[in-house]
Amino acid sequence: MSLEQGNIVEGVVTGITSFGAFVELPGGRTGLVHISEVAEVYVKDINDFLKVNDKVKVKIISVDPKGKIGLSLKQANPSTNNRAPRKARFEPSFEDKLAKFMKESDERLSDLKRQTESKRGGRGGFRY
Structure with a gap:
């Protein structure tokens, strides 16, 4: 041809x-x-x-x-x-992405709170 x-x-x-x-x-x-x-x-x-x-x-x-x-x-x-x-057909929806973001954000925030509380003595810590 x-x-x-x-x-x-x-x-x-x-x-x-x-x-x-x-x-x-x-x-x-x-x-x-x-x-x-x-x-x-x-x-x-x-x-x-x-x-x-x-x-x-x-x-x-x-x-x-x-x-x-x-x-x-x-x-x-x-x-x-x-x-x-091809890739777009397997991408999560907006709602799935938002839920994942919120979960990760909450985890980061709780980690940050724990770290700051331990530096300040936290709750019920021994004080002089």
Whole structure:
């Protein structure tokens, strides 16, 4: 299959950077999926969506004269990339985070009170 603009091909993710992911295409050529072309939702970290050796379907969106190939995941799979990233699906809810924070805060406060009371003599301590 030739690598022409508009074709949808399958490739393997070979590298991930802060600005995109490199995908090896059929024939041994490599293209780049820019971070803006990974998903329909905002992508802060590509590692939330892709990892090395993932097989992906990509659409070739550009081939420049120097041989650089621009790819898009979201244009090749418009319905599957609307979901939340892998990590976000397992994050605790706001209420869970708040409850954890309150518990840790109460524990820190009680530790602090115990430390200050022992330095001042505390309750019922022996006094002269």
